[in-house]
Each structure stands twice: as structure tokens, then as C-alpha cells.
Amino acid sequence: MSDEGFQVIIIGAGPAGSAAAYRLAKAGREVLLVDRGKTPGAKNMTGGRIYTHALEKLMPGKWADAPLEREITREIMMMMSKGDSFSIDSLFPSVSQSYSVLRAEFDEWLAAKVEEAGAMVISGSTVDGLLLRDGKVVGIKTGDEELEADLVISGEGVNPIVAERAGLIKPVNVKDIAVGVKYVYQLSEETINERFNTVSGKGAALLAVGECNKGIFGGAFIYTNKESISLGLVVDANSWKNSKISLADAAEELKQFPALARYIEGGKLIEYSAHLIPEGGCRALSELCADGFLLTGDAAGLCINRGFTVRGMDYAILSGIAAAEMANEAIDAGNYTKSFLNSYQNKLQQTVLKDFETLKNSHDYLAHTRHMFTTYPALATGLMKNLYDVDGNPAKSVMGLMKKTTSGKLSYFDVLKDIVKGGRSL
Template sequence: MADEKFDAIVVGGGIAGTVASYLLAKAGLEVMLVERGTFAGSKNVSGGRIYSHSLEKIFPDFGREAPVERKITREKISLMTEESSVTLDFYSGSLGKQGSDSYSVLRSVFDQWLAEQAEAAGVMIVSGIRVDDLIVREGKVCGVIAGEDEMEADVTILADGVNSLLAQKISLCRELLPSQVSVSAKEIIELPPEVINDRFHCQDNEGTAWLFAGFPSGGRTGGGFLYTNQSSLSLGIVCTLSDLVEGDKSLPQLLEDFKQHPAIEPLVKGGKLVEYSGHLVPEGGLAMVPKLVGNGVLVIGDAAGFCINVGYAVRGMDLAVTSAECAAQAVLAAKDKQDYSEVSLKEYETNLDKSYLMQDLKLYKNLPHFMESTPRIFDGYPRMAADMLTDLFVVNGQPAKPLLKNMFKHVRKIGIANIMRDGWKGVRSL
């Protein structure tokens, strides 16, 4: 293998790396994909939802043959305190229309299907191998070093996850700040499909995506999530690392408390824990996107910080697919010119700028700072909402009070000026 040179080597068998390698191999390039895990998807444990629009362009109607779990037709958002939950529940058939639909997925299964498509296109997949370093000659990346093996390529694509040590080694990115990443813990809880249908008011193959703010993250920046799979639930929490270290509870304890919440416990009751996992999530938005291109090298997916969390939706997989497509187009253009310099590969950045990906990152560039600097989103406002609805719905035989007066007393606890200020900052960040 040391004597063989590839057109491209892709490091990382997640969605970004696999899609990039598939597109290059389909175009006739000799491609090797190196995955540290024992198989593609063995280390990929994201929350579990993919928006289909980007992958549809590459695998039309992939939902019919790919091992997706359920098509998401119900969206829920909850503000939680220790004992209550205020929920917005939205059901619509428009959520399931092809091209604008989304699916819950189990990455260990879904990523293996993607890897099979890549192998069928001609990609050489090498799993169970850790890339320790990059081959650099005269300022150009010329391949990878894995143990005692050196494997060369015209171009190397780094898709090695949110904390890309390889990108750091060649100074494309700096060491991540605690405020730029979140830590997530997730459980897969097995339940019969009919039980899931009953508890979440779903039809067969239809599912729910549910996000939670407030109590799950201990009133700090972060939240909880729940996705319905075919015969299991993906339940987890996400906390910004900088906030987590200042809290008084560990991530596993926060997850356990979340499971025991009176609004959650009936949903998971009788379920069997079949998987527990944790991972880092890029949360810095545009501010954490590193230098994406060097001589002979590109950075894609989570390694590039491509993730958008707008509170009511979290997106990463569709961005991974689009970044892979943009990178593959740039590599193919570079091959036509036989020029893999940084100047030539900058077409990747041009492709990104033309896509929704970079436009959305720019649109929401101020949102991470707004969420981090407005802790009331995760403690004060969930409490205010719960207290308002308690006064609205609890009937205890006491004389009723004027509605406006009753609601206004809860507003005063936070302060009208604070609410107006937060609202203005929030609108501007969106």
C-alpha cells in the first residue's frame, strides 16, 4: 500500500467523508477512505435526524432504500422546569413532502449503507485504522501516515470530526475553545413500534422530533432532544462545555434526571437501554469555521465546524453532505487542471459561498453569542412560562384575579426591560 498513490484520500467515514469519497469515485478517481472505527458509523452518534434535501441530490428518493427509521411529521419544542413542561406541538403533512422532509436515523446503521454505496462506486475503505499524521512536503499535503504506513494522494480530505487534530497539525485550525463545542450524551431505548406509535401519536413510519430547553441542561446553555426511531427512542442532552464545567452536575447525571422528569418518564417507561454514547458537537457557528483549504488538503463536515443550532432545529448532517459535494466538485476541477494547490482548491470555498450552507451560517453568525450571553433562555423563561400557565389552568376555589394582572406579575420577575432587550437581541441574531 505504501507504493500506491491515490487520487484522493479521505480521512473519516462519517456522512461527509463517505459522500465525498462516493462522488469522487463515481467520477472515476482512485479513492481511499480511512475510518478509525471498526466500520463506518461505529463512532458516529449524533442526535439522529437528517434533512433530506442535500442527500436527495446525490441519491434521489434515498428514503425508499436507505435504512432510515421514521419520516418526521411532528415537531415539538418544550420549555421545562423541574416539575413542568410547556410544549408547542406541530403536526403537518408538509413536513413529509419529498425534498423538504427529514428522517430519524441510527448512524451506526445509516452510515454503513452510505459506505456500501461508496464501495460499490469503487472506493477502497480501510477501517480500524487511525491516521496519526499527514505527509507534508514543501508545504503541500501529500497523503497520510497511519502507524508505520504512509499512503500518498494528490489531495487529502479531512472529515475526521469536530476536534480535527489533523487540521490542527497543519495549522488550518486552532485548538477548540470550551465555548465553541457542546458535549452530548445519548441513550437508545428500545420499545415496540406499536408502543411508540401510541405514546407519540404516530402512524407507522411517521415520527416525532422533540427539543427541550431549561431543565435538561440544568438551566444552562444547552438542552434535551428526543427522536422516535422504528423500534427505539434516541434520548439525550447537549451542554456547552464551558457551562458544563461550571455546573454542579455531571453530564450522565443530567441525562438521568432528564429521563426521570415527570413529562419524560412515561414516554420511556418499560424501555430497554441498548446503547449509551457521547460526542462533541460544534456550536460556534461561523466564528469557529477554520481555514478550509491548504495545498493538497480540504476540511469538510464537522471538522469544518459546519453545524447550525437555531434553538427550534439543529442541523449538521445536511451541511455535511453539502460540504462533501462542494469539496468533490473542487477536487474534480483540480484534477482536470492537474493543480492541487491552495489557489486551485479554493474553488471549494467558492462552491460553499454559492450554496445555502455558508449563507445560512452567515445569517445565524450572531446566534451562538446571543444564546451564550442570554442565560434567561434556559432558566428564567421556562420558569415564567410554567408559572403563567399554572395560574391560567389551576382552579383551586380561590377568587379569580384579572388575567392581565395575573400574567404581569410573572413578567415583572424577569423585568420588562430585560424581556424587550432579549427579544431585540434575539430578532437581530436571526
């Protein structure tokens, strides 16, 4: 590319876009990273949790100064009925796989690493469209400016309007996304340590299902930060739309459940946000490339909800790395055609897409298993309540209590069928 343009322009300074920009800058390429936020991360919301294997792959041994919050060493799975809750509490003190993270700080840090590597980063600039010439993407439009590039990489996020307007991908379907709301409560480090029975630097992730998500595919979450708690609710957008339930009311009610309210008691609300999440799985993945164009991260639908884990940020970073590798090959070959860029999918197949194939049925299983978010949470809490109930009447065996709890609610065959199907899907 001449002095009037760039070799690569990247839209969006989230984990995917910044990962691609970092790798390309390290390779000595002429890179422009454009983000619409006042600063990178200012527009990005998440629960949030990052699995660090992707950071290690992006910048081996050089992410120690990343503004991560707490190492997640405690996993809590909670089932909730109207007044009761039942938790499985697991402690893994020797595992260093993931950290809680606040995206505004993390994304700004990663974009700074991109600048240090030699790329140009422009914040507060909205990309209004793509430049097309003979069907090939040759740059971007931002305000009154047109900026040219050999290749454009989109890391726009879950709502990739620029790519949609250019006709490169289909509009996002409501049945393939979830909607999340999140509160952040400020609490002292000492209070958080006491409530979660942990120490500074270590933290917990809590996922809850049942009454909190009104029986709809989704659930509540809590993540411990250094001096704050992230509390939120994520639900399947299509199911929620059909339910006619107010999401704002459900989010407000979330703070009132005793099992969750005890963690945020006395905290100061410092942030409230909402966010869309791609959860359509394998069948909902977007077209990943076009002539002069690559798609990464949430914009491509690269997020998986397995019920007990939700992964998106690590997939975003891995897709950014793969996009940078593909861009380097295209620059060396001087070939930016779709047929050449299709190798990008092969690169993703080695990491991200392999998981999508393995878990291709997870979204449908969770969304359409009738008892998953209604009967089962109620039965779990009911059974545990019966086990601990001592009222002076003759004691029943555990099997007797199980029969009492499940009587008239569902058959053992239904339970077995759901267990088998879940084992194959999740």
C-alpha cells in the same frame, strides 16, 4: 497519480467523507476512504436527525433504500421547571423534510454506496498523521504504511486531531463546542406509536429547555426511531465546565423528569454514548484548505444550533459534495495549491456558509441571553399553570395573571429587548 498512490484520500467515513468519496468515485476518480471504526459508523454518535434535501442533492432519486428510521411529522417544543412542563405540539403530516436516523446503520449504508461507485473503503484503520512534502499534503500515515495522494480531504469529525497535529488548523476551543450524552431505549413499534400518537413510519422530534439543562445553553431531546427512543442532553461545554455541575448526574436525572420519563417507561437501555458537537458558528469556522488539503463537515465546524433546530448532517453532506467538486477541478487542472483550492469556500458560500452568515449571532445570543434557559422556561410553565388553576378565588384576567407570574422576576423592557435581539439572531 501513479499506481503507487491515489488521486484523493479521504479521512473519515461519516456523512461528509462518504459524500465526497461517493461523488468522486462516480466521476471515475481513484479514491481511498479510510475510517478508524471497525465498520463505518461504528464510532459515530448523534441525536439524530437528517434533513433529506442533502441526500437528494448527493444522489438524486437513489436514496430510497437508506436505513432512515421515521419521517419527522410532529415537532414538540417543551419548557420545563422543577415539577412542571409546558409544550407546543405541532403536526406537519404533509412535510417530508427530515427523518430520525441511527448513524451506525446509516454510515455503513452510505459507505457501501461509496464502494459500489468504485472507491476503495478501508475500515479499522487509524490515520496517525499527514504526509507533508515542501509544505504540501501528499498523503497519510496509517500504522507502518504511508499512502500518497494528489489531494487529502479530512472528514474527521468534531475533533480533527490529524489536521491539528499537522499545524493546518488551530486546536478546537472549548467555548466553540457543546457536549452531548444520549440514551437509546428499545421499545416496540406499537408502544412508540401509541405514546407519540402516530403511525408506523411517522415520528416526532422533541426539544426541551429549562430545568433539564440546569439553566445552561443547551437542552434535552427525544427522537423516535422505528423500535427505539433516543433521549439525550446537549449543553454548551464552556458554560457547563464553569458551572461545576456533574454532566453524568444531570444526564441520569434527565430520565427522572415526569415529562420525559413517560416516553421511555418500560424501555430497555441498549446504548449510552457521549459526543462533542461544533457550535461556535461563523467566527469559529476552521481554515478550510491548505496545499493539497480540504476540510469538511464537523471538522470544519459546520454545525448550527438555532435552539429549535440543530443542523449538522445535511451541512456535512453538502460540504462533502462541494469538496468533491473542488477536487475534480483540481485534478483536471493538475493544481493542488491553496490558492486554487480556495474556490472550495466559494462553493460552500452558495449553500452552507450562506446560512452561517445569516445566523452568525445565534450562538452568542443563545449562550449569553441571561434569562433564556432559566427565567423564561419557569415563567412559561408558571403562566400556563396559573391559567388553568381554579381554586375558588376570584378569577383574574390573562393580563393580571401575566403580571402575577412575572412580578419581581424581569421587566417588560428586558423581554422586549430579548425578543428583538432573538428575531435578528435566530
